Amino acid sequence: MAWLLLALAIATEVLATSALKLSSGFTHHGWTIVVAAGYITSFVLLSQALKLQLEMGTAYAVWSGAGTAAIAIIGALFMGETITPLKIGGILLIIGGVVVLNLAGGH
Template identity: 75%
Template sequence: MAWLLLAFAIATEVMATSALKLSNGFSHLGWSAVVAVGYTASFILMSQALKMHLEVGTAYAIWSGAGTAAIALIGAAFLGESLNLTKIAGILLIIGGVVVLNLAGSSH
């Protein structure tokens, strides 16, 4: 259940960050509301996942890494942002770092 909550936390954070671009500096009320609700939901979901004994370092690495990779891809696919080999390499490094943290497991 903790991993499911973490997955929803990532999804709501990605939604909020995508809406952040669309809010036009918080000048668009609808998208600004999506940002506020999305980030609030993300942090609530993350806190509940951590309450279920996920390690904070691993959970945060997955949350931020998956979010960063997803936003880079969404930016390229839907927001007209560039995606080149260097950015792709960066995304792969982020994913690799998250995998290494998961493989390391807990310290006890």
């Protein structure tokens, strides 16, 4: 259950960050509400996942790393941002780091 909550926390954080770009500096009120609600929901879900069983370092690494990788990919696919081999390498390093943290975590 903790991992499901963490996955939902990542999804809402990615939604909020995507909406942050669409809010145009908080001038579009609808997207601004999505940003605020998304970040609040994400933090609540992350805190519940931590409360259940996940180690803080591992959970935060997965949350921030997966969110960062997802936003880089979304930016490239849907928001016209550039993707270079160096960026792809960085995303792969983030994913690799998260995997190592999960393998090294105590269970």
